[in-house]
Amino acid sequence: MKRLHSFARMGALCASCFIAADAGAQAGFAMPAFQNAAVHDPAEIKVGNTYYVFGSHLASAKSTDLLKWTQMTDGVTATNSLFQNGSRNVFTELAEAFSWANTRDLWAPDVRQLADGKYYMYYDACQGDAPRSALGVAVADKVEGPYVNKGLILKSGMWGLASPDGTVYDAYKHPNAVDPNVFHDNAGKLWMVYGSYSGGIFIMQMNPATGMPYPNQGYGKRLMGGNHARIEGAYIMYSPATAYYYLFTSFGGLDSTGGYNMRVARSTNPDGPYVDAQGYDMANVKADAGKPLFDDASVAPYGVKLMGNFLFQRLLGEAGTGIGTGYVSAGHNSAFYDPATGKHFLVFHTRFPERGEQHEVRVHQMFMNADGWPVVAPYRYANETLAAVRSEFVVGDYLYVNHGKDITAAIKKSQIVTLNSNGTITGAVSGSWRILGGNQVEISLPGASTYKGYLLSQWDETSKSYVMTFTASSREGIAIFGSRLIPRTDAAIATAIYNELSLGATTAVTGNLTLPTTAARGATISWTSSNPAVVSNTGVVTTPGTGAVNVSLTARIAKGTAVLTKTFTVTVTKLGGLVAYYALDGNLLDSNGGFAAGAVIGNRIDVAGGSLSYESGVRGSAAVFNGATGVRLPNGLISSNNYTVSMWLKPAQLTAYTPTFFGARTTDSWVSLLPMGHSFVNGATMLWSGTAWYDAGLGMNIPVNQWSHLAFTVNNGAVNVYVNGVKRFAGSGFPNVFTSTTAAFALGVNYWDTPYKGSMDELRIYNTALTDAQVAGLAH
Secondary structure (H helix, E strand, C coil): CCCCCCCCCCCCHHHHHHCCCCHHHHHHCCCCCEEECCCCCCEEEECCEEEECCCCCEEEECCCCCCCCCEEEECCCCCCCHEEEECEEHHHHHHHHHHHHHHCCCCCCCCEECCCEEEEEEEEEECCCCCCEEEEEEECCCCCCCCCCEEEEECCCCCCCEEECCCCCCCCCCCCCCCCEEECCCCCCEEEEECCCCEEEEEEECCCCCCCCCCCCCCCCCECCCCCCCCEEEEEEEECCCEEEEEEEECEEEECHHHHEEEEEECCCCCCCCEECCCCCCCCCCCCCCCCCCCCCCCCCCCCCCCCEEEEEECCCCCCCCCCEEEEEEEEEEEEECCCCCEEEEEEECCCCCCCCCCCEEEEEECCCCCCCCEEECCCCCCCCCCCCCCHHHCCEEEEEEECCCCCCCCCCEEEEEEEHHHCEECCCEEEEEECHHHHEEEECCCCCCCEEEEEEEECCCCCCCEEEEECCCCCCCEEEEEEECCCCCCHHHHHHHHHHCCCCCCEEEECCCCECCCCHCCEEEEECCCCEEECCCEEECCCCCCCEEEEEEEEEEEEEEEEEEEEEEEEEECCCEEEEEEECCCCCCCCCCCCCCCCCCCCCCCCCCCCCCEEEEEEEEEEEEEECCEEECCCCCCEEEEEEEEEEEECCCCCCCEEEEEEEEECCEEEEECCCCCHHHCCCCCCCEECCEEEEEECCCCCCCCEEEEEECCCCCEEECCCCCCEEEEEECCCCCCCCCCCCCCCCCCCCCEEEEEEEEEEEECCCCCHHHHEEEEC
């Protein structure tokens, strides 16, 4: 849910099919066809043979196979078809909710078909920075609408006034009236579970004839949370396989730095009490009232954690391309059991490593382990079905992830473990494993009780092959994933590393080189330079005073007894056209000597004050901006229509419109480099100009708490924008802003917007548009 904070086939596949040594041996199997859609907080409903998901901001999508999704709607606009009914639209239909909540946006809805055959959309609007919300219901004859408002059900945030239970509204104990999920229990009774940060998660019994709550329930019964604990997105699923009701929630914050993670508790009754795998009553889980708002530490030990931030990391020389497969802040799920197939499914939105705030819908299969707790298949659903597995097809090297119980923005990257034929586990962790019942697995590792789960052959999108996986959970509520690597000899691994190993641009190198030292399956790479004074064995570059110098760099690749060498010729040059170089190495001096030093300022380019600090940077020290400070640079740094700006950024947070490098001839004619842009470019990192409102959106966000190199070049209107040496945008018609020598320049602030919070390093400005190779050299 988007908020500022609280308030804010293949059919069954025989396991023997997977003994193939590489993906090519599996060419006889069809590759799954996926099509992605973006629906935040997806609530699922099946109508006929079609699955629908409805989410925040009136986004929706549909699918007939849970693999290929078609986007239907997105955005709370007057043209959104879900509420298009003649002259009426969402703003006229839901005017009362918008008025109460002081917003024109909607959060996570739920759609259910009731006994009268109509479709009931339970919607909610929230102010965002306070729990002032309105929750209501609208009705349609068809699932795709148009929906007509039936009325409000609940309100919250009535400061100083009586709440539905008759007492004065108290956000520490009363709910935020958002995130509804309406469901029938096993006896046919209708319920609504809802709530968020603030007072927690509540449940009410509903009248199935009207879709409204029965009277005199107040806010209903609290199931968990309170004191502004970061718990939300409640969803209840009944499983006939275990005869339990499962209460899913998301702990943490929803954005890419919030540590969102899905957890579950269970009960034999729809309205609880719900307990976790340790038998702890979740009604007792709330934030510590004596700590600051959104205290995660007090709730982190509870609930069965299904999944947190993780990455099955692809290392150099491993099959496939890219960084691997993983999720960031996956959560606010729905879930369902399909009686026709006996399968359980988890439907959720997720962000992704190194992709900022972009999100998509994902569907994973779930299984009930030997203790009756759901475990989630590591990869997205691709029509896989459980089948008996022979142990010889399980033995091998695995990417292993332990999700732990913490609430953290850190991405848990996979480690290498080996499941050996004698039942032992070696590598990053040591333990034992065994198969029970053909496809169930028990894994014993230090620090937790036995992990119980399943072995399953799945499609790995990174290696483009079917691989053996395991998923299991312990009594402590900790989940582990495993993904088997394609079997290869040491010689084959060394050869794959040799073939992939590259240094990128090796001509006109002007900056330090990144020399990989680790690779697939524990392989090592060591480097030797023919001229360490120019390029060291670790890649540190010392540019010559004049001309160019060729240096040979030789990589020694070692995996077991297999050893290969590969040599690169690197041409190091002194880069011309540099007019200013602010190394930010503990001071604001121009190391190039052409301009005066920068000056610390306040939260606007024309406001005094501010406080700058320094930390270890990309090279030497880096400047740390605290979110209320900028640096005023000398006027006239750029005074033509031919220039390059290069810098390193490590944002501590992403905020729309926040500038890093800013230059302005006037307050109406300016250029700004934004880690996070505006909604018209989906919040992507962008280069922005206010002269002709030029948007150079990059289609991605640079990550937080990680260094990224950004550069942009302008050559008489031709503009290129780069991230880590890779061109992400190329366009024409960029405004000619710097037509005088009096333009003002700053770092971290402009005249209007929220200042930058994070670190900067190595600002370089050139009076020419550098080439792709030259920019790549700066990035390395």
